[in-house]
Each structure stands twice: as structure tokens, then as C-alpha cells.
Amino acid sequence: MARHFLATWLSTGLAISTALCLVVPSAVSAQNAEPILIGVSAAFTGGSAAMGLSARQGIEIAAKEINAKGGVLGRPLKLVERDDEGKNEVGVQVAQELIDKERVVATVGFVNTGVALAAQRFYEDARIPVMSCATTGTMVTRQFLPPDYEHNYVFRNGLYDSLQAGKMVEEAVERRKFTRLAILADSTNYGQLGRADLESALSAKGVVPVAVEKFNIKDIDMTAQLLRAKQAGAEAILTYGIGPELAQIANGMAKLGWKVPLIGSNPMGMTSFVEIAGPNAEGARMVQSFIPDASTPRRRAFLEAFRTDYNLERIGNPPSAAQCYDAFYLLAAALAQARSTDGGKIREALESLEQPVEGVIGTYRKPFTAGNHDAFDPSYALIGEVRGGVIVSAHESDRPR
Numbered sequence: 001m002a003r004h005f006l007a008t009w010l011s012t013g014l015a016i017s018t019a020l021c022l023v024v025p026s027a028v029s030a031q032n033a034e035p036i037l038i039g040v041s042a043a044f045t046g047g048s049a050a051m052g053l054s055a056r057q058g059i060e061i062a063a064k065e066i067n068a069k070g071g072v073l074g075r076p077l078k079l080v081e082r083d084d085e086g087k088n089e090v091g092v093q094v095a096q097e098l099i100d101k102e103r104v105v106a107t108v109g110f111v112n113t114g115v116a117l118a119a120q121r122f123y124e125d126a127r128i129p130v131m132s133c134a135t136t137g138t139m140v141t142r143q144f145l146p147p148d149y150e151h152n153y154v155f156r157n158g159l160y161d162s163l164q165a166g167k168m169v170e171e172a173v174e175r176r177k178f179t180r181l182a183i184l185a186d187s188t189n190y191g192q193l194g195r196a197d198l199e200s201a202l203s204a205k206g207v208v209p210v211a212v213e214k215f216n217i218k219d220i221d222m223t224a225q226l227l228r229a230k231q232a233g234a235e236a237i238l239t240y241g242i243g244p245e246l247a248q249i250a251n252g253m254a255k256l257g258w259k260v261p262l263i264g265s266n267p268m269g270m271t272s273f274v275e276i277a278g279p280n281a282e283g284a285r286m287v288q289s290f291i292p293d294a295s296t297p298r299r300r301a302f303l304e305a306f307r308t309d310y311n312l313e314r315i316g317n318p319p320s321a322a323q324c325y326d327a328f329y330l331l332a333a334a335l336a337q338a339r340s341t342d343g344g345k346i347r348e349a350l351e352s353l354e355q356p357v358e359g360v361i362g363t364y365r366k367p368f369t370a371g372n373h374d375a376f377d378p379s380y381a382l383i384g385e386v387r388g389g390v391i392v393s394a395h396e397s398d399r400p401r
Contacts, residue, residue, distance in 0.1 A: 035078035039098035039107030043086035050270045050316035051111040055134045058325035061305045072335045091115035095122040105341040113137030114189040127343040132156040133327035134320040141373040157327035157375045164265045164287045165197035167381040173205050178236045182211040182229035185240035194240030222252040236261040243270030247277035254280040281386045288384040290322035302360045326359030333357045
């Protein structure tokens with residue numbers, strides 16, 4: 001269901017207080033209480049660092065705000081942060097450490113689909129909730145479904161690939177009337193799962209891509225792939241990759257003197273794409289869940305926190321930051337409702353949140369159920385566009401109200 005941008009900063013505080021502060025005696029007593037340990041696992045280094053660092057910053061801002069109001073259950077929330085480097089094997093080690101050594105009651109994060117699929121099985125076995133807030137693989141929340149598993153401990157507050165692919169195809173085929181489309185996707189799990197979702201979404205519209213090309217992480221020359229797409233008569237290019245390589249696509253098109261629209265998934269909104277591609281990024285469009293603007297008091301405060309806490313005028317990957325900020329508030333609301341740090345009770349609370357939770361993306365009203373652990377639906381997917389070196393709304397109808 002659609003979420004609405006209705007609450008002011010004061011009403012936001014009231015909505016969240018209903019879920020949190022009823023069980024918080026005072027900020028002073030919370031500071032002296034034993035902290036509740038929450039894991040944070042994401043790529044803080046490597047090619048996905050822009051997403052991972054933005055995710056961590058969004059989580060840190062949320063935790064700081066909640067602790068300033070007294071924490072949850074009369075206790076402060078303490079983050080235990082680990083860099084999974086965007087590598088599956090490191091993500092597995094991090095999960096085991098957070099569970100067995102740090103004794104976290106839940107973990108928020110993950111930006112790489114492959115890392116999430118490899119690591120979250122340990123949380124499932126330990127019956128500890130995971131709030132994935134920047135991964136996009138459609139399978140992330142469907143890895144542990146009944147009847148094979150009694151309960152699913154993996155939740156997501158973010159855009160997933162089949163949703164993004166559908167929005168990209170809607171933009172290309174329905175809005176812009178292109179019928180000859182090429183797909184360029186990287187060779188990772190992320191890129192190839194996204195490519196499959198794109199082909200499926202195109203097939204549903206009766207469209208077969210004229211070219212499907214692959215590239216590797218750190219590739220800097222896309223000439224061969226672009227020439228094949230051009231020779232096939234592509235009217236636009238749909239991409240699935242991350243910022244640096246997507247920038248090389250834009251730069252390669254400029255070198256060839258070939259200008260057709262670029263339409264990408266969320267990482268095309270990374271600062272690395274805009275900075276490396278420079279003027280060649282202009283006009284590129286991508287799926288986003290959050291486009292930075294001060295349209296509500298809550299968003300204004302969120303953006304101001306990035307300036308004051310991190311000295312950042314531009315967030316590395318705004319959707320990752322916003323999705324993870326909101327995800328942390330959802331987890332905090334579940335802790336308060338459960339009145340417990342038991343994993344099973346937190347999971348049950350997430351599946352039946354009683355009070356609305358106001359975030360920077362929107363207001364969440366019963367975002368999860370026992371059968372659906374994805375908070376987002378198609379109404380969360382917006383189309384951004386690079387204009388003047390910044391990401392803005394491509395369509396007036398996408399602007400928050």
C-alpha cells in the first residue's frame with residue numbers, strides 16, 4: 001500500500017513515542033542500563049562502499065536519535081559494526097562473530113545480495129532477526145520460507161530486483177515507448193539476477209532485448225559491448241551494475257559519439273557514477289526509493305544530520321541511507337512492542353507492528369506480515385534523473401506530497 005508523507009517532525013516524534021517511549025523510563029536511566037547490542041554488517045570498503053557507508057551512516061543517525069530519547073526498554077541501543085567487504089566469505093565470518101561472540105539480538109545492514117544469501121542462514125539457525133536494508137536480490141527474503149522452515153527471520157526494508165526491473169521496464173517501454181532495448185549487466189550475482197529480472201519484465205511486455213551484454217567489476221573499456229548494442233539498433237540501454245562500471249558505460253558511449261538513454265537500477269544514483277561520468281551522466285535515469293529533498297521536517301532533519309555528523313552535503317547513496325535509517329526505526333519499534341530481546345518475539349512483533357512508524361521515506365503501517373517480509377511495494381519506486389550533476393525527480397508525479 002502507498003505510504004504518505006503526512007507527518008511533521010513533531011507528529012513523527014509522537015508516532016514513534018507511541019511505539020518506543022511507553023517502555024522507556026527516562027534517558028538518564030537508559031544511559032546507565034545494559035545496552036541492547038545490534039549488529040551492523042555491510043561493505044564499508046570495496047566497490048560497494050558507497051552503499052555500505054551510507055547504510056551505516058543512516059543506521060548511526062537513527063540509533064543516536066533513539067538513544068537521545070531514552071533508548072528502548074529502558075536501555076540504550078549499541079551498534080556492533082563490521083565490514084563484510086562485499087565478500088561472501090567475510091560476510092559469513094562476520095555473521096558468526098556477531099552471533100556467537102558479540103551476542104547481538106538482531107542485525108541491520110547488508111548491501112550485497114551474495115553476502116546476504118551466504119550469511120543470513122546463520123541468523124536463521126540462531127533465530128535472530130536480520131533487517132536487510134540495502135540488498136536487492138529478490139531471493140533475499142525468500143530463502144527460508146515455510147514449509148521448509150518453520151519461521152523466516154529475514155526482513156527487508158528496501159527495493160528488490162523484480163520491483164526495480166519492473167519500474168525500469170515501465171519507464172523504458174510504457175513512458176518512453178522504446179521497443180529496441182539492450183541490457184548491460186555486470187557478472188556478479190547482483191548483475192545477473194537483475195538481468196534475469198529485466199528479461200522477465202520485458203517478456204511480460206512482449207519485448208525481447210536486441211542485445212544482452214556482460215561486463216566485469218573494474219572493467220574500464222565497454223567498447224565491444226556498446227558496439228554490439230549499437231549495431232543491434234538499441235534505442236536505450238538498461239543497466240544492472242554499480243557506480244564505477246556504470247560510469248564507464250556512459251563514458252564509453254560518449255567516446256563512440258552514441259547518445260541513447262541510460263536507464264539503471266538503484267546504484268546508478270551512487271556519487272561514483274555521477275563523479276566519474278561527469279557530464280556524460282546527464283540525463284541518465286535510475287530507480288530510487290529516496291531522492292534527497294527537504295520536503296518534510298523529518299527529511300530536513302535527516303539531511304542536516306549528515307551535514308553535522310559527517311560533514312556531507314551529498315550522501316554517497318541516498319536510498320541505502322534512508323532505507324537503513326527507516327529499517328532501524330522499524331526494528332526499534334518491534335523491540336518495544338515485544339518488550340523483549342528474544343529473537344522469536346522480535347520476529348513476531350515485526351510481523352504485526354501495531355503502531356505506525358514514520359521514516360524519511362514514508363509512514364510504515366503494518367509493513368510486514370508472517371507471509372511477506374518485504375516492506376516495499378511498487379509505490380516506493382521512484383525514477384531519478386541526473387541533472388546538473390545531482391539526482392532529482394524525473395517525474396513531477398514522483399515528488400513526495
